Each structure stands twice: as C-alpha cells, then as structure tokens.
Amino acid sequence: MTVLRPRMTAKRSAWVALATTTLLLGGCSSGAYIDSRREAGQLAPVGTSTPDVVAICYSKTKNAAADVLKLAESECAKTGRVPQRAREDRWSCTMIAPRRVFYSCVAKS
Numbered sequence: 001m002t003v004l005r006p007r008m009t010a011k012r013s014a015w016v017a018l019a020t021t022t023l024l025l026g027g028c029s030s031g032a033y034i035d036s037r038r039e040a041g042q043l044a045p046v047g048t049s050t051p052d053v054v055a056i057c058y059s060k061t062k063n064a065a066a067d068v069l070k071l072a073e074s075e076c077a078k079t080g081r082v083p084q085r086a087r088e089d090r091w092s093c094t095m096i097a098p099r100r101v102f103y104s105c106v107a108k109s
Contacts (some may be wrong), residue, residue: 032058032067034075035093035100051079053086054103057093068101076105 035055054075058064072083083103092100 032056032064032071033097034071052105054083054105055100056103057097057100059097060099072103076103079105080108081105082108 033056035057054072056068056071058068069083076083082105084106086102086104088099088101091098
C-alpha cells in the first residue's frame, strides 16, 4: 500500500524558500566595516568614506553600537580627531549589513 502525500503548492514552496533564506542570512551576520571601497589599481576611494567623514556599514545586533563607535574612533584617530555622529541611512550597504552610519571627524575639544 502506498501513502499519498499532497504536493507542495507554489505558495508553500515560496514560504519554505523565504524561511530558508532568512535563516541562512541570519547566520551570516557580519561585523561592522568601513565603506572605503577602491577600484583595483586606483588610489581614490569609491566608497563613501573620506578622511573627514567616516561611513560605517553594519547590521543591528547586540554589540553593533559599540563596534561601530570603536571603528569610528580608530578612523578619526588616524588624523588626530574624534568622531561626531552625523546621520544614518538604511538599506544603503549590503543585505547582510544594511545600515550605514556617518561620523564627522572633528577636532578634540
């Protein structure tokens, strides 16, 4: 005797695919990084970071705020300045790190 199983409908398979993708991406959360991309062989940055404005891409996790601030402090320290938060964009980096926060490097008070 054979057991008949109902076929997976298109709607159900779409939900399964979405759930699988969400679980996979959730496990791939990366740390914060500075958006200072460069083209191969070029010195000029393509990313939005400059020596005066640091752009950091990150995903909102438990320790994200501390990691982002440490990165901003270390980048601004290269020019003897401190970071001051300017603004934040959403969905402007990657899917894994969708947020981009900008810090202006200002003189120490």
